[in-house]
Amino acid sequence: MPKFSANLSLLYQDIAFLDRFAAAAKDGFGALEYLGPYTEPKEKVADALKANGLKQALFNVPSGDWAGGQRGIACLPDRIAEFRAGISLALDYAKALACPQVNVISGLVPKGSDLETLEKVLVENLKYAVQRTADAGVKLLIEPINLRDIPGFFLSTTNHAERILEKVASDNLYIQYDFYHMQIMQGDLIPTFIRLKDRIAHVQIADNPGRNEPGTGEINYGFVLSELDRLGYDGWVGCEYKPKADTSEGLGWMKPYRK
Numbered sequence: 001m002p003k004f005s006a007n008l009s010l011l012y013q014d015i016a017f018l019d020r021f022a023a024a025a026k027d028g029f030g031a032l033e034y035l036g037p038y039t040e041p042k043e044k045v046a047d048a049l050k051a052n053g054l055k056q057a058l059f060n061v062p063s064g065d066w067a068g069g070q071r072g073i074a075c076l077p078d079r080i081a082e083f084r085a086g087i088s089l090a091l092d093y094a095k096a097l098a099c100p101q102v103n104v105i106s107g108l109v110p111k112g113s114d115l116e117t118l119e120k121v122l123v124e125n126l127k128y129a130v131q132r133t134a135d136a137g138v139k140l141l142i143e144p145i146n147l148r149d150i151p152g153f154f155l156s157t158t159n160h161a162e163r164i165l166e167k168v169a170s171d172n173l174y175i176q177y178d179f180y181h182m183q184i185m186q187g188d189l190i191p192t193f194i195r196l197k198d199r200i201a202h203v204q205i206a207d208n209p210g211r212n213e214p215g216t217g218e219i220n221y222g223f224v225l226s227e228l229d230r231l232g233y234d235g236w237v238g239c240e241y242k243p244k245a246d247t248s249e250g251l252g253w254m255k256p257y258r259k
C-alpha cells in the first residue's frame with residue numbers, strides 16, 4: 001500500500017503554513033514535504049509534526065530567492081559559498097525534524113553560460129554536499145524538472161541525472177523521480193522507474209496536463225501506484241499537485257489506498 005506525503009508547497013494553500021500540518025494529518029497523510037521549512041524556527045516545525053503524528057519525508061536545501069524567480073543555485077559558479085552554507089542549514093533542520101533526505105534544486109542556466117562549467121560546479125557542489133549529508137545519515141537527492149514549467153532548468157532528464165550520479169560517484173546521492181515532470185520530458189514512466197529503482201529515494205505524483213490531482217489527466221496512476229507496490233518501493237509518495245479546488249474535497253482519488 002503506498003504511503004502518501006502531503007506536499008505543503010502546493011496543497012492546502014488557503015491556510016497558514018503551520019496549520020496545514022493538522023489539515024494533512026486529518027486527511028490521512030502520514031508525512032509532509034515542502035520546498036523549505038526555513039521561514040519557521042526548527043523547534044516550532046518539529047513540535048507541529050509531533051503534535052499531529054506526522055513524519056518529515058523531505059524538503060529542499062536552500063534554493064535561492066524562489067519568490068524572485070530563482071530555481072536553485074547548485075550549478076551557479078557565483079553562488080558556491082551560498083550553496084555550501086545552505087547545506088549546514090538544511091542539516092540543522094533535517095536533524096531537528098528527523099528528516100531522512102533532502103533535495104537539491106539544480107538551478108537555471110544563466111544566459112550565455114557554458115554548460116560544461118555549470119556541470120562541473122554542480123558536480124563539485126554535490127560532492128561536497130553528499131559527504132556532509134552522508135556524515136549526518138541523510139540522503140541527498142537531485143530532481144530532474146520539466147522544461148515547460150521551468151524553461152532553462154539545468155537538470156531536466158533522468159539521463160542527465162544518471163550522468164551526474166556517475167560523476168559524483170557516491171552511494172549517498174539519489175534521484176527524486178517526479179512522475180509529472182518525467183511524463184512531460186520522457187514518458188516511459190514505469191520502465192524508467194524500474195531501470196533506476198535502486199537509485200530513486202523519493203517519488204512525487206501529479207497528473208498531466210495541469211499538474212492537478214491523480215485521475216484528472218493522462219497518467220494511469222492506478223497502474224503506477226500498483227507497480228510501485230509490486231516493485232517493492234517503500235518510500236513516501238509525495239503528493240505534489242495543484243488541487244483543482246479544495247485540497248480535502250479533491251482527495252477522492254486516494255480512497256482506494258486508505259485503510
Ligand SMILES: O=C(O)[C@H](O)C(=O)CO
Nearest residue numbers: 035060105143145178240
Ligand atoms: O517542483 C517540483 O517538482 C519540486 O519537487 C520542487 O521541489 C521545486 O521545484
Ligand SMILES: [Mg+2]
Nearest residue numbers: 143178204240
Ligand atoms: Mg517535484
